[in-house]
Amino acid sequence: MAGMDWAALRLSLLLGIVTVVVLMPLGAWLGRLFAYRRFRGRALAEALVALPLVLPPTVLGFYLLVAFAPDTLPGRIFQAVAGRTLAFSFEGLVLASAIANLPFAVQPAQNGFAAVPRALREAAACAGLSPWRAFWRVELPLAWPGLLTGAILTFAHTLGEFGVVLMVGGSIPGDTRTLAISIYDRVQALDEAAAGLMAAVLLVVALAALVLTTLLARRREGARDE
Amino acid sequence: MSSAPEAGAGLSVRLRQAGPIPLDLAFAAAPGEVVALFGPSGAGKTTVLRAIAGLYRPAEGRVACAGQVWLDTAEGVSLPTHRRRLGFVFQEPALFPHLSAAANVALALPAGAPAGAANALLERLRLPGLGARRPDALSGGQKQRVALARALARDPAVLLLDEPFAALDQATRRALQAELAALRRTLSMPIVLVTHDLEDVVRLADTLVLLEAGRAVAQGPLDALMADPAVAARLGRDRSGAVLHARVAAHDAADGLSLLAIAGGSLRMPLMEAPVGAAVRVQVLARDVAIAIAPPQGLSMLNQIEAEIAAIVPQEGYVELVLALPGPDGARLLAHLTRHSVAALGLVPGKRVWALVKSIALARTEG
Numbered sequence: 001m002a003g004m005d006w007a008a009l010r011l012s013l014l015l016g017i018v019t020v021v022v023l024m025p026l027g028a029w030l031g032r033l034f035a036y037r038r039f040r041g042r043a044l045a046e047a048l049v050a051l052p053l054v055l056p057p058t059v060l061g062f063y064l065l066v067a068f069a070p071d072t073l074p075g076r077i078f079q080a081v082a083g084r085t086l087a088f089s090f091e092g093l094v095l096a097s098a099i100a101n102l103p104f105a106v107q108p109a110q111n112g113f114a115a116v117p118r119a120l121r122e123a124a125a126c127a128g129l130s131p132w133r134a135f136w137r138v139e140l141p142l143a144w145p146g147l148l149t150g151a152i153l154t155f156a157h158t159l160g161e162f163g164v165v166l167m168v169g170g171s172i173p174g175d176t177r178t179l180a181i182s183i184y185d186r187v188q189a190l191d192e193a194a195a196g197l198m199a200a201v202l203l204v205v206a207l208a209a210l211v212l213t214t215l216l217a218r219r220r221e222g223a224r225d226e
Numbered sequence: 227m228s229s230a231p232e233a234g235a236g237l238s239v240r241l242r243q244a245g246p247i248p249l250d251l252a253f254a255a256a257p258g259e260v261v262a263l264f265g266p267s268g269a270g271k272t273t274v275l276r277a278i279a280g281l282y283r284p285a286e287g288r289v290a291c292a293g294q295v296w297l298d299t300a301e302g303v304s305l306p307t308h309r310r311r312l313g314f315v316f317q318e319p320a321l322f323p324h325l326s327a328a329a330n331v332a333l334a335l336p337a338g339a340p341a342g343a344a345n346a347l348l349e350r351l352r353l354p355g356l357g358a359r360r361p362d363a364l365s366g367g368q369k370q371r372v373a374l375a376r377a378l379a380r381d382p383a384v385l386l387l388d389e390p391f392a393a394l395d396q397a398t399r400r401a402l403q404a405e406l407a408a409l410r411r412t413l414s415m416p417i418v419l420v421t422h423d424l425e426d427v428v429r430l431a432d433t434l435v436l437l438e439a440g441r442a443v444a445q446g447p448l449d450a451l452m453a454d455p456a457v458a459a460r461l462g463r464d465r466s467g468a469v470l471h472a473r474v475a476a477h478d479a480a481d482g483l484s485l486l487a488i489a490g491g492s493l494r495m496p497l498m499e500a501p502v503g504a505a506v507r508v509q510v511l512a513r514d515v516a517i518a519i520a521p522p523q524g525l526s527m528l529n530q531i532e533a534e535i536a537a538i539v540p541q542e543g544y545v546e547l548v549l550a551l552p553g554p555d556g557a558r559l560l561a562h563l564t565r566h567s568v569a570a571l572g573l574v575p576g577k578r579v580w581a582l583v584k585s586i587a588l589a590r591t592e593g
Contacts (some may be wrong), residue, residue: 119320122281125307126314127334128380133306137333141324 003194007174009201015090015178016158019097020151023105025096027150031109032139036121053103061167064096068168088170096168097158104153108213112146113139133223145216152216163225193201197205235292237384237416239278242257243285247273251442253435255384255416260370262431262448263420270440271420275386278418279314280307291416292383313377317389319362319369324365327359327372335377347375354403367398374406378413385417391426403429407590424465428452428509428589436460453558454540455546458512463544467511468559469589483528498508505592512546514584515561519571522580529583533559535575538568547573547579557582 034046052060068087069075074095078086086092116139124134140147162180169176171185178196186195236259240252244504247270255261263271276282278289280296283304289297290313296305297333306309321330331344345357351371361369370390390406391399407430409415417428427448434451436444442592444457448468451457458466470493474484477497486506493508500506522530533549534559540546547561559581563573573579 117320119316119318120322122307123314123320123322123376124333125281125318126279126312127376128308128311128336131306131331132309138322142322 003010003088003186003191005179005182005186005194005198008177008179009198009219011090011177012159014212015093015097016065016155018094019021019083019101019158020095020154023098023101024151027109027154028147029104030074030102030136031146031150032113032143034106034110035113049106050103052100055163057100057163058167060100061096061164064099064164064168068092068095075113075163086177087168088172090169090175093165093169093176096164097161100161101154101157104157105150107147108150108153109143110146112143112149115146116142145219149213152209152212154204155204159205193212237278237291237418238291239274239287239288239289241274241277241284241287243287245308247286249273249277249284250440251435251437253433253445255433257416257419258410259432260410260417260419260430261428261433261435263435263437264420264424264427264431265422265437266403267422268439269437270386271422271437273440274437275314275343275388275418275420278384280305280310280311280388281311282509294383295490307347311380311383313380313382313385315370315377315385315387315390316372317392319366321369321372321376323361326358326360327364327368328351330361330372331357331375331379334337334376336380339379344375347379347517348372351375351409365398366394367402370394370402370476382415384415385413387417387419389421390417390419391423406430406589410580411592421422421506424461426576428469428507430590433460450508450541452547453560455537455541455548455560456562458546459539459541463541463562464511464513466546466560466562467509467514468557469507469509470557470559472508472591474498474500474502474504474506476502480529487550488551488557490553490556491531493531493583498591500591507592509587509589510583511585511587512560512587513564515549515559516582516584517547517561517563517567517571517573518582519573519577520580522582525582525584527584529581529586531559531581531583533579535573535577536581538573538575540565549579 030049034042065087067074070079070085075086078091119133120138124138130136160180165178166181171177171181179202183198184196236254236256238254241249243249253261262480263274265271273282277284277287286299287297296304296310297303325333327348327588328344331347335343348357352376353368353371356364356368359409364372391402394402403426419426421427421439431448434445434448435442444451449471452467452469472488472493475485475487475492477484482497483494484498486508513591531551533551535547537548538545544562545565547563549559549561551557561581579587
């Protein structure tokens with residue numbers, strides 16, 4: 001396909017997958033925490049997780065860029081370990097993407113865990129299951145549609161993320177130039193055909209993700225009616 | 227002293243708090259004993275069970291079971307629920323919907339349990355061949371049996387039953403009651419049964435703890451408590467009545483009657499299946515007992531029992547008579563009379579009378 005930026009597509013897919021892998025354990029943990037526990041500062045914690053939804057991506061990207069600077073703690077740690085700067089690197093992109101996608105992973109996970117009746121969790125404890133076993137044998141098998149929804153939304157949203165990626169990653173071909181950035185670059189270069197092709201790819205991915213999550217939500221409703 | 231061993235294989239419970247749910251009670255249950263926590267809705271019965279299980283943390287209390295301290299607020303001890311070796315059957319079965327009946331039971335089995343243990347338990351609860359079914363393919367009664375099998379799977383040191391029959395229809399309820407009564411004879415752990423249904427109590431309990439607003443207002447052996455006018459007053463006019471331990475003395479198939487021996491007398495009942503010599507428990511409702519001051523003649527009633535008036539207790543709208551059968555340990559009956567009848571018959575404590583029993587209910591066969 002003429003005009004397709006294959007390196008950018010490959011990078012976008014890789015970023016999406018790595019973000020999902022990195023974010024899901026944290027998303028599941030936070031979602032479960034918000035679904036089951038009452039604690040001081042929960043409202044603030046939930047608001048912080050939801051913040052990327054309302055914050056302009058450039059604002060989030062700006063703060064992350066500042067935080068990733070070589071003289072900050074995360075910047076210094078990464079510099080010491082990897083010998084490169086965190087900003088404008090793929091790793092920096094993953095970290096930024098994970099933070100920007102927190103609400104997309106956490107909120108469906110939270111809904112998934114909240115759908116597991118308290119009575120079942122109590123029955124698990126009364127049956128002698130440790131919290132860890134109860135998590136794997138009872139909670140997860142019942143909450144998985146929520147977790148999968150979170151993973152799909154995270155993946156789709158990562159593919160389309162523009163502002164944060166541009167701020168933190170710049171547009172380094174093969175390293176940090178994702179499909180969404182590449183589209184912008186092609187439009188700037190008046191290459192409308194290439195931009196259109198890549199935009200269509202992202203459109204199809206986003207649509208497929210939403211159809212899938214809707215089907216999952218319906219499945220969950222069905223399970224609750226039983 | 228975290229979970230220091232302590233004497234006694236049974237369960238001991240002491241709970242106290244002013245609110246939000248008031249609690250003030252203490253009771254013990256020996257291995258094999260069924261203690262019923264009985265009272266109206268909102269009396270705090272379920273909260274007591276949840277506190278025993280560690281699903282609720284009372285302000286003050288101590289729970290020990292099988293020599294292990296589960297809760298001691300004074301010492302800051304509170305074992306998490308999964309480390310308290312208990313079985314809990316909830317009002318709703320709360321089966322894991324994604325697992326088969328057998329897998330529900332197997333999940334609660336201790337590590338190293340023999341293969342087939344789950345199905346063996348299901349068979350014991352008369353669910354053979356249903357192990358592969360998911361909960362949504364089971365009836366209400368079957369679900370509750372699976373829940374009971376799951377509760378027994380970890381070989382619990384105490385079995386907690388929270389209104390286990392409440393969600394069932396009358397026929398299923400009766401069947402499960404009878405089975406639990408039979409099953410309990412094979413179980414060696416104490417059982418705590420929470421119910422607001424007196425029938426559950428009469429059929430299953432050895433010991434009764436009467437709860438009102440979280441406070442134990444009466445507790446003791448079921449038969450003694452059921453003959454106590456103060457308890458009868460709380461149960462009300464239609465529900466109070468003596469519970470008697472009896473032994474099948476003889477069967478008369480021609481007349482269709484069974485003769486039961488009770489302390490200080492005997493009773494006749496429609497022919498029952500229990501063999502001669504079997505111990506049974508019967509209930510005589512106070513409203514089903516009439517009084518005569520002379521040996522009655524020309525009556526169709528089967529049971530005319532000679533007794534002495536032990537006490538006359540005025541209740542609201544009627545008078546409660548406590549009748550003692552002859553002998554030092556003679557059984558006690560309750561009878562409801564009007565104030566008018568008491569005066570007309572000249573009834574006073576110590577007077578010899580004949581109790582005319584209109585009907586007797588077989589509560590259970592004790593084997």
